[in-house]
Structures are given as C-alpha cells and as structure tokens.
Amino acid sequence: MSDYQSSQFTSEIIEEHGLSPDEWVRAVEICGREPNLVELGIFSVMWSEHCSYKSSKVHLKRLPTEGPRVLLGPGENAGVVDIGDGLAVCFKMESHNHPSFIEPHQGAATGVGGIMRDIFTMGARPIASLNSLRFGPIDHPRTRHLLTGVVSGIGGYGNCMGVPTVGGEVQFHEKYAGNILVNAFNLGLVPANRIFLGQATGVGNPVIYVGSKTGRDGIHGATMASESFDDEALEKRPTVQVGDPFTEKRLLEACLELFERNLVLGIQDMGAAGLTCSTFEMAGRAGTGINLHLDAIPLRESGMTAYEILLSESQERMLLVCSPEQVESVRAVFEKWDLDCAVCGTVTNTGRVVVTHHGEQVVDLPASPLADNAPMYDRPYAPPEDLEVRRTLDESSCHSDDLLADLYALLSSPNLSSRRFIYRQYDHMVRLGTRVGPGGDAALIRIPGTDKAVGMTVDCNSRWCWLDPRQGAALAVAEGVRNLACVGAEPVGATDCLNFGNPERPEIMWEFAEAITGMAEACAALDAPITGGNVSLYNETDGVSILPTPTVAVVGLREGLSDESPNPSSAFRSNDSVVAVVGKVAGGTLGGSEFVLHKTGRTAGIPPSCDLSAEKVTSDVVRELVQGGLVESAHDVSDGGLLVALAECTGAHHGHHLGADIAWTGDETPTQAFFGEAGARIVVSFPADGYGAVQALAEKYGATLTLIGTVGGDRLIVSYNGHSITADLDEMYSRWDQGLANAVGVNQ
Amino acid sequence: MNVAVVTFPGSNCDDDCHYVCRSVFGATTIQVWHKEKSLPSGVDVVILPGGFSYGDYLRTGALARFSPIMEDVVRFAGRGGTVLGICNGFQILCEAGLLPGALIRNQSLRFICESVPVRVETTESQLTSALEKGRVLHIPIAHMDGNYFAKEDTVRGLEDSDQVLLRYCTSEGEVSDASNPNGSCANIAGIMNSGRNVFGMMPHPERASETPLSSIDGRELLAGLLGGSL
Numbered sequence: 001m002s003d004y005q006s007s008q009f010t011s012e013i014i015e016e017h018g019l020s021p022d023e024w025v026r027a028v029e030i031c032g033r034e035p036n037l038v039e040l041g042i043f044s045v046m047w048s049e050h051c052s053y054k055s056s057k058v059h060l061k062r063l064p065t066e067g068p069r070v071l072l073g074p075g076e077n078a079g080v081v082d083i084g085d086g087l088a089v090c091f092k093m094e095s096h097n098h099p100s101f102i103e104p105h106q107g108a109a110t111g112v113g114g115i116m117r118d119i120f121t122m123g124a125r126p127i128a129s130l131n132s133l134r135f136g137p138i139d140h141p142r143t144r145h146l147l148t149g150v151v152s153g154i155g156g157y158g159n160c161m162g163v164p165t166v167g168g169e170v171q172f173h174e175k176y177a178g179n180i181l182v183n184a185f186n187l188g189l190v191p192a193n194r195i196f197l198g199q200a201t202g203v204g205n206p207v208i209y210v211g212s213k214t215g216r217d218g219i220h221g222a223t224m225a226s227e228s229f230d231d232e233a234l235e236k237r238p239t240v241q242v243g244d245p246f247t248e249k250r251l252l253e254a255c256l257e258l259f260e261r262n263l264v265l266g267i268q269d270m271g272a273a274g275l276t277c278s279t280f281e282m283a284g285r286a287g288t289g290i291n292l293h294l295d296a297i298p299l300r301e302s303g304m305t306a307y308e309i310l311l312s313e314s315q316e317r318m319l320l321v322c323s324p325e326q327v328e329s330v331r332a333v334f335e336k337w338d339l340d341c342a343v344c345g346t347v348t349n350t351g352r353v354v355v356t357h358h359g360e361q362v363v364d365l366p367a368s369p370l371a372d373n374a375p376m377y378d379r380p381y382a383p384p385e386d387l388e389v390r391r392t393l394d395e396s397s398c399h400s401d402d403l404l405a406d407l408y409a410l411l412s413s414p415n416l417s418s419r420r421f422i423y424r425q426y427d428h429m430v431r432l433g434t435r436v437g438p439g440g441d442a443a444l445i446r447i448p449g450t451d452k453a454v455g456m457t458v459d460c461n462s463r464w465c466w467l468d469p470r471q472g473a474a475l476a477v478a479e480g481v482r483n484l485a486c487v488g489a490e491p492v493g494a495t496d497c498l499n500f501g502n503p504e505r506p507e508i509m510w511e512f513a514e515a516i517t518g519m520a521e522a523c524a525a526l527d528a529p530i531t532g533g534n535v536s537l538y539n540e541t542d543g544v545s546i547l548p549t550p551t552v553a554v555v556g557l558r559e560g561l562s563d564e565s566p567n568p569s570s571a572f573r574s575n576d577s578v579v580a581v582v583g584k585v586a587g588g589t590l591g592g593s594e595f596v597l598h599k600t601g602r603t604a605g606i607p608p609s610c611d612l613s614a615e616k617v618t619s620d621v622v623r624e625l626v627q628g629g630l631v632e633s634a635h636d637v638s639d640g641g642l643l644v645a646l647a648e649c650t651g652a653h654h655g656h657h658l659g660a661d662i663a664w665t666g667d668e669t670p671t672q673a674f675f676g677e678a679g680a681r682i683v684v685s686f687p688a689d690g691y692g693a694v695q696a697l698a699e700k701y702g703a704t705l706t707l708i709g710t711v712g713g714d715r716l717i718v719s720y721n722g723h724s725i726t727a728d729l730d731e732m733y734s735r736w737d738q739g740l741a742n743a744v745g746v747n748q
Numbered sequence: 749m750n751v752a753v754v755t756f757p758g759s760n761c762d763d764d765c766h767y768v769c770r771s772v773f774g775a776t777t778i779q780v781w782h783k784e785k786s787l788p789s790g791v792d793v794v795i796l797p798g799g800f801s802y803g804d805y806l807r808t809g810a811l812a813r814f815s816p817i818m819e820d821v822v823r824f825a826g827r828g829g830t831v832l833g834i835c836n837g838f839q840i841l842c843e844a845g846l847l848p849g850a851l852i853r854n855q856s857l858r859f860i861c862e863s864v865p866v867r868v869e870t871t872e873s874q875l876t877s878a879l880e881k882g883r884v885l886h887i888p889i890a891h892m893d894g895n896y897f898a899k900e901d902t903v904r905g906l907e908d909s910d911q912v913l914l915r916y917c918t919s920e921g922e923v924s925d926a927s928n929p930n931g932s933c934a935n936i937a938g939i940m941n942s943g944r945n946v947f948g949m950m951p952h953p954e955r956a957s958e959t960p961l962s963s964i965d966g967r968e969l970l971a972g973l974l975g976g977s978l
Binding site: 152155156159160161162244245246247249250336337338423424425426427428429430431432434435446448561563564565567655746747748 | 757758760761763764767768781783798799800802803804805856858859860861862888890892919952954955958959960961962
C-alpha cells in the first residue's frame, strides 16, 4: 500500500496505526491539516474496531433497544432498567478476549475490573457478576494454563472487590484453541433518579483525574483487540494491562461516596484507549470541549511522552467533572481512600479537545467527529462456501448402541459436567444477596429492603450459531428467557457480547448479520430489549476463526418474594412428586448436538430452529408456576438433551439426591429422544395433588404439558418405547461432579 | 447491644456484618473507619469483618494490623472486651498477636467458596454456650488463605486449654483429612484466646443467618455474642 498521501509519515507508520488510506484522508479532513503523531495515535484508538464499532454499527441498529422499563439504552457506559421502588439495575457485558489469550490471569482480571467500572461510573453499586468463557479442547496443550489462569483472574479480581460471581457458562471447542473468549458481565443497583452520565457539562468546570497513576501498560490495547492473531501475538504481552483490585475497591467506595453526596456532574472510566477515549467521549456527548494538561496527570514512571500518557490503558482510573466549589470536597474523599486526585483540565465551549504537555500544545482536535462520527462500513457479506458441508450429517452414523454409557460419557464431558471446580473459586455469596447462585438455571439475587430479586443468566450455543447463526442467536436469547423463567423472573432487558472472526471476510460478516437478525427477532418477541453491549471482532488466528459466539445475558425481575418463599430449585425435591415436561417432549434434533460432537468429534448437521411463540408460551407458563409455588423444581432442557437434563434434575438439593422413574413413547429413535436438542422445553416436578392447578395453568397459556414420571428412589430409570436405562445416582453424580476437575487434572 | 464493625481499606464483608447485626439481632451498629484512633465509647463487641484489607498485599492482615484503630482494638481486648474476627478479621487478629498462629495459603493454592460443615468443639465460650458440643453447623467459607497453621505445641496448648471453637468435619461430624478443605492444622476452623474474649474463625456466620440464604446455622453462633431471640 502506498496510497497514503502524507508529507510527514511513511505509509508504514500510518498502517501500523491501523488507519486505511481512506481513513487517513478523512482524518486529514477533520483536522484541516495532517494530524501530528500524537493525534495519529488518537485517531488510531478512537477509530479502532474496538472503540468505534465501525464494521458492526450498521447492523447493531437493528436490535430492539426500547422497553417499558428501559431508562437508558445503548450509548452510555451501561444500560439502565427500572425495577420499581425507586431503584434501577445497570448492567453490561464486555469481552476481554485478546488480552486473556496473551496473559490469562491479568487479561481476565482486568476484564472484570473494566466492566465493574462501567457499572459504578453510572452511580451504581455492582452487586453481581457473570462470565461466559470459551477455550480450545481440554486436552489442547495450552487449554489448562488458559483455563486456570482465566478462572484465577476472574476470582482474584471479583473476590477482592466483594462482588459475587453468581453464574456463567464455559464451553470447549477446537475453534477456540487459538482465540479464547472471556466475556464479563456485571450488574449494579442504583437509585433510579440518581444515574450519572459520562458527560463533560458546564463550561469552566474542572476536569479531575482520579484513581491509579498512569504507566506505560496497555498502550494500543484497543488496537490489538482489533487485529487478528498470528504467531507473534504472544510477544504482545507488554500491551496487556495489570489489574489492582485493591485500588479499584477503594476507587469504587470513593466514587460511591461522591455519588451519595452529589459531588459529580459527569464521570467516565478510563477503559480501552484510556484518557483519550474518556476525554473525547465526555466532551462529545455533552457537545463541549476539554482543555487537558498532561503535566497534571499522576504518572507511575518518569519520561512518559504525551503519546504514551494519552494512550496508556493503565487500570483503575476515572475522569470526572464537578463544579469549582466541589473540588475540595472531591479531593477530601479521594484523600480518605488514599487515591490520587488531580485537576487536569477544564470544560470549554470550543467543541475541541486541546491537550498541552510541557507548555506545548500537542493535540487540537474536534471532540465529536472523533467520538461519534467514526467511519462506518457496510462490509460485504455472503454465506460461507462450506455451509452445506457444515450442515450435512448422516444421522444414521450417530446412533447410540449403549445409551447408559453415552449418558455417563456426556455427563463427565468437559462441556456438560459440573462447573463446581470453577465456581468454587469465585466468592458467590458476599453481599448476602444470593438466593440462587452458580449451578442454577439462572442466578437470583435479592434486593435488600424490597420483596424483589433480580435474575440473570448468560447463554450461547455457539455450535448452533456456526451451523445457523440466525437460529442460534435467537435460541441464545430464548434460553436466557427460559432460564429466568425457571427462577420465576420476567425478562426486563439484555446485554450482548458479539464475538466473531475477521469482519473483512464476507462469510464472517454474514454470520454477524444473520446473528443480529436472529437476536433482534428473539429480543422483540420475548420482551428482552438490548440496553448495551460489546462487539469483539478479529477473533481469528492464522486464518482460523472462532465459532460465531453472540453471547447474551438476559436480566429479569422477580417480585413478591418473602423470606419464607422457597428458593427456586432445578433439582427434584420430594419423593413421589410428578415429573412433567412443559413444551413438546419430542422434536429434538441431533444436528449440532453435544451427542454428535461426542460420537463423531464433529460439529455438523442442521441445528434446532427457534420457535418463538413456543418459547414465549413455555417461559410464561413456567415463570408463573414457579412464582405461584406450584412446582418444586424447574430445569431448562439444553445442551445434551432430555436425558442429560433429567440426570441434572437428580442433582443434590440440600445434599440429597432423588432418583426418578421416567417413561414416554414417541416416533423418534431412542438416540433422538434421549439426546436430541431443542428449545422451548422445561422439566418440572410438583406434588401429585397439585396436578390440577399445573394443568389449568398450562391450558390457560395453551402450552403442552406431558407427564413423564415420578420422583423417588436412588436410581434414575428412563424408558422410551421400551428402550430403558437405569443409572445409579452416586455413580452418575460423581462422574458429573468430577468431570471437569478430572479433565483439568486436579483434585477438588 | 452496641457493635462496632471496623472498615479497613479492602474490607468487603463490613456491610454484611452491619446488616446482620442490625436486621437479624436488632443491635446498634457503628461503622468505624480504620484511620480512627479510638473506638466509640460504649461499644460491647468489635467485629473485624472479612475481605481483602490492603489487597492482601505482603501477607493477609499484615498491613491492616498497623491501621491506627488497631491500637485501641488491642487495648479493648486487653480490658476483656469481646472481639470477633471473621475470615480476614481472623487473619488480622493473628497478625496483631491477639490470637496465636497464622492463616497461610490453602493447600490447593486455589480460592475456596462453599458452605462447609464445622463441628462445635467447646461450649465454654460466648459464641457456643447455648450449643451442644459436637453439633455440626453448615457455614460458608470464602478464602484463599484459610489454612490455619501453628507450631505443634501451640496447637496442643489450644486444645489443652479448650480454646478450639470449630473444626472442619464431615456432615456426620467426623473430623478427617477428607473433611479438611484447606489443609488447616488439626482441622481448625476457629479459635479463641486464653482470656476467652477474642474469637477468630474462617467461616462466615453472617452468611448463614437468614432463611433465604444457604443456612441459618451461623445465626446460632452470632446469637451467643449478640443476644436477641432466635
């Protein structure tokens, strides 16, 4: 490429900054001259895919973002949803994929720290975290190191912050061997009338830097997250930031003290692209300008250049604006918590960000065009050439000769076994809110002083998305809503983390566009508006892309809970209770299933489609059953199919396992009936004398309800068209419980 | 009943302790910032809560024990005042020399958060006087450094003078290696000083004090300290 027209930079320099020739021309137009090196660095990060969403924006616009409870949709640091009683929840999910691959502990830790700052910068106290993880096969030489590092990083940061990690998901697949995914979700609680925004308001007001000092870490992290990996990726370790949860904990408490005392007019965390991004965005949103003095910025090391100070991604920092009279009070709060606090600039009415360093002006750029008018691309898209190959599966080759052996194998497999090895390393109880924690269908966190609880879950079946991104993404939303129904919560909003390969490849862009279509349809049909999220592209190494992974976290509300209300359970609770399926028992497909992966090592076939009206009916019925206390247990049928779900229902409730005797008939093969996967199915159990009430509710919604058996005994007996298995509970439980730990090679 | 809960930088169970003392036991609670030089007058019980004071940097509790308030906590304990350290609070009490031994890294080198059975080892303490010896309580632990370590003769001294409060056990009350989650010497989960007024424990009783949470066994321990009807 030599079509960069520049009098001062070589094409290589501009290219290294990630700007295309067209973007360079646009940058020159915006400046009215050629940008200098510092300004080039600013364009580089502000217009990176990570910060600007330039390839995805055109599609993201299709997502529904409004709902009766939505107070704040996409565009701010996080979305906000009203939950009544003068309270709101603020939540968002973000990826930290690239850094976590390079340095798993710090990459994951700073991912957690970053999403928490996004939440508390809105004025909210973080009360719960979730995460969604993807790794290569468990026996890949790098996976154990990556998995243990990511888990210790998430735990190390979240535990120290005193924010419980209450749920998540993790999957292993060969397509993630070169690009793991670390998506972190956080939810905070905020008074509905006291939400703070990232806006630099009030000409003449001081701009204040607070938190950690600025060092040379993480320079160009946002640019790194916008590139594909090659063999040299691991040499990028110095661009991964290092987290200090102790500082962030103090920063959190100090900021909450400011909010409580109303000492802030606008505030934004310094995340990707650091001081640059927060300065431009705060001025851009408010339609103001900022004069910034770099000599005032607290530095960790000497001799840092303006370029380095502006682009550093040092963690645990915030930029805030207050009135001149409030400066001393602000300073006192940060002194109390032993944190740096420096007035480093002023809000202006110029619409420009002007930066000085050592008495010299080093940057003079308009705020809004950089922050809001980044280049936008409608990149070409086309279905992958091998789509038909992917979707071809000879189902007769995927036949179970030994149903019990296959059940045991699935239950102990890395994808389906218990996640206890992981969540035991997360404090999931601190703050005394966790009514349902990890291991449940969705987490359920009580809200102090109310009769409410907030449900939350994160889901995505990426194998289905690879075979049919539209249906797969819709099913991810539907699964979230189903999981919430199992804890009695009604969806109020959702956040997404869209992880894909290189958008410059038409087939990746097609996956992306299709997934957005499916997600948009499901979010609209199931009343789960998207209030914000994150896009992570370029998850590709040496030409191999990840499975498309449009992860969705759905947030729900449950009301009318008392201390005496039983906590929702996915496990059977009483002998002699009746077991039933809400939704069609039959109709599972083997395409893209865990069973096929287990049998053939392939991800292939036509995956299930998302029947949105069936999803709505199933979730509505189960939600009301759980809320009304009409069922003792409710558990979504997902990966692994009905047999795996039934096995999970025999899991421990208060330390006790209850077996069941199950039988049904149908037109499918036993393999399909036991291991086929589909949406819109939930296993419930209830006392036999409650059948009338359950049946009446199912009829009211027009839902299918099929009785399939009875709880009891110390075995799980399942019979379909006369094909029967008998599984010993202890045997089954120990395989399931130890599966992941054994695969990682540790005792727990 | 006046309870002071000390907040160190990095404490994260201070709010939880306040809440339970107030809401479950009706106690008057006072939040004390670690930079204060003295405890408020009229305090009956001081709680050092769980968390990561000073980020666990250097060693757990090693920096917090130099916080200004600690001098008065030591004086308060010396006068026979009741002090309870939970998790990080236990670590701080050991570092401050108010309790013997130390909490070192879990044997597995991993953080552990789960509800575990612990056995009441003595009824000769405010916390356990209403319970029967050998009673098994289910109370959550959540720590990276909960592996109680002391020299053999120190442990023997604790045992001989009946200062062991709680030991990790099976659900049936059997104390064994298999029921030891973190490698603690003699399965010790909680101890008291020889004056029987300073208590340290790794389990979090405040997390097991209300029906909607995992168990209410912790409430029985706290009730001994805070009174109130159950």
